[in-house]
Amino acid sequence: MGIDTVLWSKLVTGMTLGFHAIFATLGVGIPLMISLAEFIGIRKKDLHYILMAKRWSRGFVISVAVGVVTGTAISLQLSLVWPNFMKLAGNVIALPLFMEVFAFFFEAIFLGIYLYTWERFKNPMMHWLLTIPVVVGAGMSAVFITTVNGFMNQPGGFTFEGGQFTAVDPVQAMLSTATFSKVFHVLSSAYLTGAALLAGVAAFAILRKGVSAYHKKALKLMMAVVLVFSLVNTLAGDVSAKFLAEHQPEKLAAAEWHFETESGADLIFLGWLNAEHEIIGALHFPKFLSFLAFGDFNAEVTGLNEFPIDEQPALVIHYFFDLMATIGFLFLGISFLYFLFVFWKKRNELNKWILRMIALGAPLAFLGVELGWFYAELGRQPWIIRGYMRVEEAATTSPSVRILFFFFLLLYIILGTVSVLVLRRMFYNNPAEVEMETWTQRASDKSTLKGEHT
Amino acid sequence: MMNYELIGISVLWLFLYGYIIIAFIDFGAGFFAFYARLTKQDHVINKLISRYLSPVWEITNVFFVFFYIGIIGFFPETSYYYGSAMLVPGSLAVILLAIRGSFYAFENYGSKNNMVYLFLYGATGVLIPASLSVALTLSEGGFILKQGETASLDYWALLSSPLSWSIVGLAIVSVLFISAAFLAFYASRAEDHAALKLMRTYALFWSTPTIVIALTAFIFLGQHNERHFQNMMDLWWLLALSVACFMIAMWLLYRGGRYGMAFICIMLQFFSAFFAYGIGQYPYILDPYITIQSSVTSSSMGFALVVAFIGGMCLLVPSLILVFRLFLFDADYVKGNK
Numbered sequence: 001m002g003i004d005t006v007l008w009s010k011l012v013t014g015m016t017l018g019f020h021a022i023f024a025t026l027g028v029g030i031p032l033m034i035s036l037a038e039f040i041g042i043r044k045k046d047l048h049y050i051l052m053a054k055r056w057s058r059g060f061v062i063s064v065a066v067g068v069v070t071g072t073a074i075s076l077q078l079s080l081v082w083p084n085f086m087k088l089a090g091n092v093i094a095l096p097l098f099m100e101v102f103a104f105f106f107e108a109i110f111l112g113i114y115l116y117t118w119e120r121f122k123n124p125m126m127h128w129l130l131t132i133p134v135v136v137g138a139g140m141s142a143v144f145i146t147t148v149n150g151f152m153n154q155p156g157g158f159t160f161e162g163g164q165f166t167a168v169d170p171v172q173a174m175l176s177t178a179t180f181s182k183v184f185h186v187l188s189s190a191y192l193t194g195a196a197l198l199a200g201v202a203a204f205a206i207l208r209k210g211v212s213a214y215h216k217k218a219l220k221l222m223m224a225v226v227l228v229f230s231l232v233n234t235l236a237g238d239v240s241a242k243f244l245a246e247h248q249p250e251k252l253a254a255a256e257w258h259f260e261t262e263s264g265a266d267l268i269f270l271g272w273l274n275a276e277h278e279i280i281g282a283l284h285f286p287k288f289l290s291f292l293a294f295g296d297f298n299a300e301v302t303g304l305n306e307f308p309i310d311e312q313p314a315l316v317i318h319y320f321f322d323l324m325a326t327i328g329f330l331f332l333g334i335s336f337l338y339f340l341f342v343f344w345k346k347r348n349e350l351n352k353w354i355l356r357m358i359a360l361g362a363p364l365a366f367l368g369v370e371l372g373w374f375y376a377e378l379g380r381q382p383w384i385i386r387g388y389m390r391v392e393e394a395a396t397t398s399p400s401v402r403i404l405f406f407f408f409l410l411l412y413i414i415l416g417t418v419s420v421l422v423l424r425r426m427f428y429n430n431p432a433e434v435e436m437e438t439w440t441q442r443a444s445d446k447s448t449l450k451g452e453h454t
Numbered sequence: 455m456m457n458y459e460l461i462g463i464s465v466l467w468l469f470l471y472g473y474i475i476i477a478f479i480d481f482g483a484g485f486f487a488f489y490a491r492l493t494k495q496d497h498v499i500n501k502l503i504s505r506y507l508s509p510v511w512e513i514t515n516v517f518f519v520f521f522y523i524g525i526i527g528f529f530p531e532t533s534y535y536y537g538s539a540m541l542v543p544g545s546l547a548v549i550l551l552a553i554r555g556s557f558y559a560f561e562n563y564g565s566k567n568n569m570v571y572l573f574l575y576g577a578t579g580v581l582i583p584a585s586l587s588v589a590l591t592l593s594e595g596g597f598i599l600k601q602g603e604t605a606s607l608d609y610w611a612l613l614s615s616p617l618s619w620s621i622v623g624l625a626i627v628s629v630l631f632i633s634a635a636f637l638a639f640y641a642s643r644a645e646d647h648a649a650l651k652l653m654r655t656y657a658l659f660w661s662t663p664t665i666v667i668a669l670t671a672f673i674f675l676g677q678h679n680e681r682h683f684q685n686m687m688d689l690w691w692l693l694a695l696s697v698a699c700f701m702i703a704m705w706l707l708y709r710g711g712r713y714g715m716a717f718i719c720i721m722l723q724f725f726s727a728f729f730a731y732g733i734g735q736y737p738y739i740l741d742p743y744i745t746i747q748s749s750v751t752s753s754s755m756g757f758a759l760v761v762a763f764i765g766g767m768c769l770l771v772p773s774l775i776l777v778f779r780l781f782l783f784d785a786d787y788v789k790g791n792k
Contacts, residue, residue, distance in 0.1 A: 061559055062559060062560065064559075065555055065556045065558070065559030065560070066556050068515055068555055069515075069551060069552035069553075069555040069556050070552065071519075072515060072518070072519055072548060072551060072552070072555075073548045073549075073552055075519055075522065075523065076522065076544060076545075076548050077545075077548075078533075079522075079526060079533040079536065079537035079540075079544075080537050080540060080541045080544045080545060080548075081537075081541070082537075083533055083534045083535075083537035083538045083605075084534065086526055086530060086533035086534070086537060087530055087531055087533050087534035088530075090526050090527065090530030090533050090751070091530050091751050091752060091755060092755070094523070094526065094527030094528075094530070094751065094755060094759060095527070095755065095758045095759060095762060097523045097526075097527065098523050098524065098527050098759055098762050098763070098766075099762050099766070100523075101516065101519050101520045101523050102762070102765075102766035102769065102770065104516060104519075105513070105516045105520070105766075105770055106769055106770065106773060108513060108516060109513065109770070109773045109774065109776075109777055110773065112513070112777065113776065113777060113780060116780075117780065120780075133773075166752065167752075167754075168751075168752045168754050168755050169754060170754065170755050170758040171758065396537070396538060396541055397538070397604040397606070398538065398541045398542075398606060400541055400542050401541065404541070404542070404545045407545065407546075407549060408545070408549070411549050411552055411553070414553075415552065415556055418556070418557075418560055419556070419560070422560045
């Protein structure tokens with residue numbers, strides 16, 4: 001029964017995090033896009049961009065709502081499902097959790113003001129300024145929460161005495177060796193995903209209804225962001241791999257199915273394992289693992305066999321890692337191709353196949369984020385706090401967690417379905433072109449009215 | 455050497471009080487919106503309710519998370535006992551909060567006036583305070599079983615205890631009373647006379663049950679936890695102040711006119727009762743397992759949290775003032791001209 005409860009605890013938390021990750025990523029990524037669009041719109045005096053900011057922020061609110069409630073769920077589940085973890089770790093990680101609430105609060109306040117003050121300022125730049133606290137607040141929330149994840153991977157900032165963390169230095173705990181690479185990768189992938197989603201939506205709209213000025217501009221702007229952040233994100237991935245090689249070698253080794261310590265290690269792509277743990281059918285990139293891990297083709301990479309069997313992560317993370325990295329490189333490819341076609345006059349960047357790839361990119365980006373998080377979380381196990389507490393020691397002992405799993409599953413199905421329905425109704429019944437027309441109509445009516453008064 | 459446990463618990467108790475006031479307004483508003491729809495009076499008040507709630511709905515939720523993170527930050531051991539015991543009621547509250555928060559956004563930004571949304575909005579407004587109030591009951595002791603290393607909730611003791619039901623009842627009627635009184639004030643500011651008349655009736659209607667159930671809960675507390683009851687009796691002047699504020703509020707509501715003053719009196723009524731309750735429970739967070747001294751975090755973490763708190767407040771207070779000026783106290787906005 002004990003094992004069973006642990007399994008259900010893992011499932012309920014994994015499910016909540018998996019569902020929350022979608023909305024958390026949007027919550028960090030989209031505000032930057034809204035801010036960019038509004039800024040360009042004001043500078044260029046182009047209403048299309050202002051409309052982008054308006055429409056995106058309307059849709060964003062739905063994702064924020066789901067993000068808030070699932071975020072509340074996960075924060076409470078930390079105590080409800082993992083009471084022993086919070087009892088031990090609460091002494092060290094309370095500070096970033098506390099600050100995350102402040103950062104989110106800050107963001108929520110300014111988002112509220114932003115949404116309700118479109119027409120209230122004389123100078124439109126005043127309204128744009130409101131996006132800054134939203135972008136910063138969202139980014140800082142991600143930073144603080146990621147430091148908690150960093151701590152679970154690389155615990156530090158305390159001494160361990162009699163099963164307790166003592167002499168705690170909360171700031172040092174936040175700035176663990178894992179923090180920089182994790183924060184970097186989380187932020188870059190969130191901005192990439194936000195832009196990939198909006199580019200995907202624009203591409204999809206063009207495919208369905210033909211080219212319109214609004215969607216063409218949205219696509220180009222978002223593809224530019226995709227290009228920049230897929231470059232940054234590739235760098236962040238590289239930094240993360242180098243961090244793992246140095247500080248958490250078992251995670252990298254499990255992801256790469258790298259069993260024996262050797263120099264000049266091959267990078268293994270996909271494949272499968274037979275009963276004797278031999279790799280079959282994989283692509284081998286000679287010496288690339290050493291290069292990925294240390295930037296040197298002949299460096300020595302620690303193998304998984306150096307670690308006791310009961311401290312090795314599950315080997316399935318190999319696929320998560322490979323697929324995540326593939327998706328990352330796909331974005332680099334698609335966005336290069338798109339801009340190649342933009343500048344190469346003979347080609348049309350609105351080519352059907354390019355648009356299809358971009359549209360497909362939107363769900364792929366989220367898949368990449370999910371794979372990345374599942375890799376990060378499963379790759380840390382069996383530890384919940386690496387080296388100090390194992391997952392099974394941390395879980396609740398209450399068997400009710402099993403039934404709660406199904407309650408939460410139902411909740412997420414309902415929330416997911418209804419938010420898709422609401423977003424569909426919000427945008428399908430009110431296409432950008434129509435909204436643009438009624439909007440300019442109203443604006444000109446207003447100005448003629450004013451003209452009559454004076 | 456600072457007393458982080460005392461600073462921590464005071465600030466947290468203050469935040470919990472703040473949460474109770476703003477969340478109860480919100481919870482009750484949901485119920486009234488639904489009830490008005492059922493009795494075909496929705497045209498009178500629902501516009502007012504949605505004008506007030508639109509800008510503030512996320513803020514309410516953050517207050518709750520803030521309190522929760524604060525208490526496990528300052529007193530990590532609470533996480534173990536309450537986390538183990540609250541798994542079921544806590545998860546139910548989370549699910550209800552999730553439904554309420556997201557459906558509020560769906561309704562507000564998606565479709566208007568959907569009956570299902572309104573029902574969920576109304577029902578969760580009553581059920582969330584009911585399930586969360588279990589935590590207060592637990593703190594009185596006698597409901598958590600400890601066997602070796604595991605703590606678990608004694609459901610039978612909880613469900614058969616008159617104390618726990620009277621606390622649930624008190625939570626529900628307080629929601630309706632506080633909310634009605636606030637909305638009456640908001641309607642008077644908006645100069646919406648029809649809504650004002652209706653909300654004033656609701657406020658007067660729910661006032662008597664509030665004070666009756668509060669007394670009932672107090673008597674049951676005396677039977678369940680003698681120590682807490684005696685400590686509260688020693689704070690008789692706070693309780694007397696609470697009753698006095700209630701009387702003034704009633705008189706103001708009955709006479710009509712100064713609705714802002716009436717609401718402030720109700721806030722004071724709850725403030726003094728809430729603090730009499732809290733101070734009476736000192737030093738326990740969970741009788742008899744956790745006291746604030748036994749569970750307090752290390753002084754370095756306590757210091758860091760206090761610094762983070764002050765820094766955060768420097769950021770938030772000006773922003774909140776901005777929100778209030780733009781929405782709550784901007785007469786044009788309240789009246790619907792913006």
